[in-house]
Amino acid sequence: MDLKKTVLTLLVPLFVLFLFTGNGHARGERGFDDNEIRIGQWGPQTGPAAPWGAVARGSKLVFDMVNDEGGIHGRQIRYFIRDDQYNPSQTMAAVRELVSRRGVFAFVGGVGTAPGLAVQNFLRQNEIIWVGVCSGAAAFHDNPWLWNIWPAYFDEGSILAKHAVENEGFEKIALLYQNDDWGLDAMAGIKARLELHGLELLTAVPVEPIERDLSSQVARLQASGAEAVIGIMAPTQAAISLRTAVSMGYQPQWLHSYNLCDFDLMNHITEGLWAREGVITAAFTESPYADTPQMIRYREAREKFAPEERWGMNYLAGIVVAEPLVWALREVGPELSTAAVRDALNSVTEFQEAGPVLTWTADDHRPPRSLRIWQCGPNGEYNVVQDWIENELVYEK
Template identity: 30%
Template structure:
């Protein structure tokens, strides 16, 4: 009898403390509750890089989808997205507001190299997770010095080295002309290109830069053309890439034209430039092209197109930045799901640095996300591609890269 009573008492004590234990297991920093995960974002909804604004718009639509499905463990995702006009000073202003007034748990998907660079020290001093921002600048894979900043875009220097390898393989004796945006974005591509060329660096016979505030790059194209280069490596952002493609064709220059991944959108870059004028340009890919007829039955592409139709019908499926934004948003959902009920800044950063062979619907076959405490580059594989006048086609094997 006594044993039965003791067992019953123990069971009651256990039941009584179960809710307390469950509650104790939940850990929150500001911006997280039982019902909400609040985080911040900046994007250029206006200004010279406004074509990138679609990234923030799609991600807001994607998180609405997640919320419609019940959120993550019952918590709704609340992304506060503010316009910074691609102006670093404005980025600093709105990020301070997000952190100090809106009390966000973390930052996600902030767009741009110069804009993210402007807040890098601030967020690391404040220990705010600065996750999956849209920049491939080399500085982002530096967990030792900046443990709170992790980008999503593949490394620009790595991309530049792949272009160098491609040039050496296909046009080893060619003269190379280079155009670059005068900031981390453009300079990293040039550094990667030169690193990849190694002792063949003398192949570069002409270089020209531009500022993101410039109206045109016509004079730069004229100077580069005059060099007699047969290869044109164009490290420019979308507005200027479209100008470059159009101008190169209009002046009768016919180099092999390499353009960066962030400027490879068929919808927002190649179509405005002219699909006929864009035929033959070379880039790299790591995402599926939803307009590729060969992928019409691909489950991941079907899922993406269904999402676009229902949640972001105004979005352009030909715009590579939309597939990019969709994939980055899915990566964040993966991180938050891994974090469970421990929604502290420390744990969110820990989970972001613990991705293991993550497969997502719009990643090309063989490309997976991997991170660690010593490697903050989620995407490490890229595939050379070329534009055939209608769509991007594979132009080589997937290359396993190193930061």
């Protein structure tokens, strides 16, 4: 073989080698050393689900605050955000990269049911701590290495229906839902609650998360004659359906999921209709403008560390999922280990900072079953209509 060919053919394997020998193999089995603890989170920063990406950036605020105070027992937190585009195969890639190349100690948050389910087994088999997946799907509830924070969608549906019937006195209730685990679990909750009161859903209309023209769906709701419509869908669809309904002169009481309790955003994208219609939502956090010392501290920190971020509910959700882990790391003391943090998380009782009241035991990592009900005031205020209602119904699948 002559020289030219050799040079040429050498290029290909060299190129391949170049591609795959990136950052070396920092195989940190333990996920921490004397100076740092590595924590990761995935979340969509690009693609259609990118607005939820603020969750991962919200957690960063908590870790920045911790690092600013000098870290936890002398260790700084090194935090990795990975973009998964809400695509399970990308989530898997991100998680494996963080585990096998960066060696992370724990994961917090992680937006979405499908991405979370895709990596659940991998994280569980590798015994990696994971706190607060951002999904209320029941499939996460019996994982010994995952501590749940986000209230179950079944409970959410049940509590929204309870509020609509018992406190607002509605009897004609319809549902506009996103056709996935979120919508279907919530529908089960709503039906269970209404059955208790001898009522029935007038109609349940599905929406695909990609749809942008909802006039036929809203026409169906209107034709059913519902006085109250429970909505289980993403902000974009909620805004479009509200605007469509108003343009048709159909003005029921809207009750929405806790994923839509960001009144600033919703008011902005509905041009004030959200406030005008007084939309009710569930919620599981403090109101973002609450005057508790905790929230004041977070707002100040946000101005200091991330002034370009909007102070929204997704951002706050990121803070909520990071809090228990930071607490547990502090609790464990300087002798850090996965088992110690696990035991600390298992001992969490009546823990509350910006999020809901959390209680976990060694064999119960389920999320809290209580939600609050907020209503958007005429100027976009976060009015608490009802504080912490617990759902006592049981999901029978």
